[in-house]
Amino acid sequence: MPSIDVCLSPEMLHLYDLSGKVAVVVDVLRATSSMVTAFAHGIQKIIPVSSLADCLALREADFLTAAERDGRQAEGFDLGNSPFSYMTSDIKGKTLIMTTTNGTHAIKLSVAADVVLTGAFLNVGKVAEFVQATGKDVVVVCAGWKGNFNLEDTLFAGALAERLGTAFKPANDATLAAQHLYRLAQNDMLTFLSASSHVQRLKNLNIVRDVAFCLQEDVYEVVPVLKGDYLVSLESIAVS
Amino acid sequence: MPSIDVCLSPEMLHLYDLSGKVAVVVDVLRATSSMVTAFAHGIQKIIPVSSLADCLALREADFLTAAERDGRQAEGFDLGNSPFSYMTSDIKGKTLIMTTTNGTHAIKLSVAADVVLTGAFLNVGKVAEFVQATGKDVVVVCAGWKGNFNLEDTLFAGALAERLGTAFKPANDATLAAQHLYRLAQNDMLTFLSASSHVQRLKNLNIVRDVAFCLQEDVYEVVPVLKGDYLVSLESIAVS
Numbered sequence: 001m002p003s004i005d006v007c008l009s010p011e012m013l014h015l016y017d018l019s020g021k022v023a024v025v026v027d028v029l030r031a032t033s034s035m036v037t038a039f040a041h042g043i044q045k046i047i048p049v050s051s052l053a054d055c056l057a058l059r060e061a062d063f064l065t066a067a068e069r070d071g072r073q074a075e076g077f078d079l080g081n082s083p084f085s086y087m088t089s090d091i092k093g094k095t096l097i098m099t100t101t102n103g104t105h106a107i108k109l110s111v112a113a114d115v116v117l118t119g120a121f122l123n124v125g126k127v128a129e130f131v132q133a134t135g136k137d138v139v140v141v142c143a144g145w146k147g148n149f150n151l152e153d154t155l156f157a158g159a160l161a162e163r164l165g166t167a168f169k170p171a172n173d174a175t176l177a178a179q180h181l182y183r184l185a186q187n188d189m190l191t192f193l194s195a196s197s198h199v200q201r202l203k204n205l206n207i208v209r210d211v212a213f214c215l216q217e218d219v220y221e222v223v224p225v226l227k228g229d230y231l232v233s234l235e236s237i238a239v240s
Numbered sequence: 241m242p243s244i245d246v247c248l249s250p251e252m253l254h255l256y257d258l259s260g261k262v263a264v265v266v267d268v269l270r271a272t273s274s275m276v277t278a279f280a281h282g283i284q285k286i287i288p289v290s291s292l293a294d295c296l297a298l299r300e301a302d303f304l305t306a307a308e309r310d311g312r313q314a315e316g317f318d319l320g321n322s323p324f325s326y327m328t329s330d331i332k333g334k335t336l337i338m339t340t341t342n343g344t345h346a347i348k349l350s351v352a353a354d355v356v357l358t359g360a361f362l363n364v365g366k367v368a369e370f371v372q373a374t375g376k377d378v379v380v381v382c383a384g385w386k387g388n389f390n391l392e393d394t395l396f397a398g399a400l401a402e403r404l405g406t407a408f409k410p411a412n413d414a415t416l417a418a419q420h421l422y423r424l425a426q427n428d429m430l431t432f433l434s435a436s437s438h439v440q441r442l443k444n445l446n447i448v449r450d451v452a453f454c455l456q457e458d459v460y461e462v463v464p465v466l467k468g469d470y471l472v473s474l475e476s477i478a479v480s
Binding site: 008009011012015145146147148149150151154170172173174176177180181184195196197198 | 248249251252255385386387388389390391394410412413414416417420421424435436437438
């Protein structure tokens with residue numbers, strides 16, 4: 001039986017052997033939620049990079065750039081980290097170079113996996129379907145906050161474990177904890193998370209609307225997947 | 241208001257600034273539970289060391305040695321990691337050199353704190369009393385399992401946060417998660433933990449009795465505290 005393992009922070013990722021497995025990288029607030037939203041609105045490629053400098057260095061004439069640091073859009077870039085900014089036909093067919101405080105770095109750290117997906121509540125059902133179809137072990141890589149544990153990414157891991165159900169065995173205690181927490185939170189995640197550090201941080205930045213949006217399940221049916229050094233939508237791999 | 245922070249794995253401890261704070265190191269199954277039991281039965285000093293070699297090198301004529309690796313007593317040492325083996329008057333007034341898979345290492349990593357205590361469910365009430373009396377910020381350092389998250393140490397962190405109550409502010413999401421999990425588990429921790437990886441491991445070693453004992457709250461009133469490179473009982477510091 002395949003297993004589902006959860007890595008609660010990138011700081012622990014070196015303890016995990018990702019080879020032969022599917023890595024699902026999650027940064028609910030807001031990197032992977034924004035990526036899912038962007039693919040749902042027709043973006044063609046997202047190049048995740050770790051630094052602002054790389055983001056600028058890789059820019060080409062018709063590329064879009066997105067950069068977030070400490071919850072705010074960095075100056076000199078086209079876009080920030082709000083999913084609402086990706087809900088536009090202007091991004092259709094475009095390539096986006098993106099760097100965020102936690103999420104893009106977690107993607108770069110996960111390349112040892114056979115397949116690297118990005119997950120969010122917005123596409124959790126489709127991620128579960130894809131993982132089930134592969135039959136491989138899965139490791140959820142929580143982006144966390146600057147190396148620390150966070151609640152919202154852990155809740156996503158619990159949600160994915162619940163969707164995978166009894167066909168996937170919890171590989172460790174982190175999976176069990178994530179499932180317990182998700183079951184507690186699922187009926188009202190916004191209230192459950194209201195005391196959490198990142199939601200407090202985002203409240204201070206007046207982006208509660210983003211949080212509420214990112215906590216919705218199954219809004220989109222796209223699954224961003226890493227192909228070399230950029231993300232594409234899973235369907236575009238299937239047909240290419 | 242002082243805060244309570246939880247470090248879910250020693251792999252994340254470098255992200256924490258321990259200076260000026262109280263560190264409470266916990267390895268419920270079973271290093272810190274055994275330490276608390278040993279002090280309650282009159283041991284005078286425990287020298288925590290990271291390696292089996294150090295344990296042997298520091299041995300003197302009337303010292304006891306304890307070594308555990310992967311849940312079993314290591315060969316050539318006087319004692320293992322079962323609290324029951326410390327319930328004897330033979331240890332009274334003795335010095336014990338101890339190494340375990342996770343717990344003793346976590347103590348060594350925490351020396352930057354102003355005060356380093358070892359906690360367990362067995363002495364959680366007394367640990368809370370002491371922490372309250374200091375008025376300092378506290379960081380619970382979960383020993384985990386070989387760097388990974390584990391449930392039982394996280395539950396202890398939640399129990400301590402509950403005991404400290406509203407006089408201590410949760411410093412981060414890990415504290416909130418630990419409290420949620422503890423509230424779910426507290427009425428029957430043994431059942432809650434029955435699927436956890438370490439309890440499974442100990443079941444295979446036939447030490448379920450140890451687990452049940454280690455999950456009892458407030459059995460002992462001793463608080464082991466680090467003084468230089470060894471642990472003593474808090475009372476012996478107060479009177480010395």
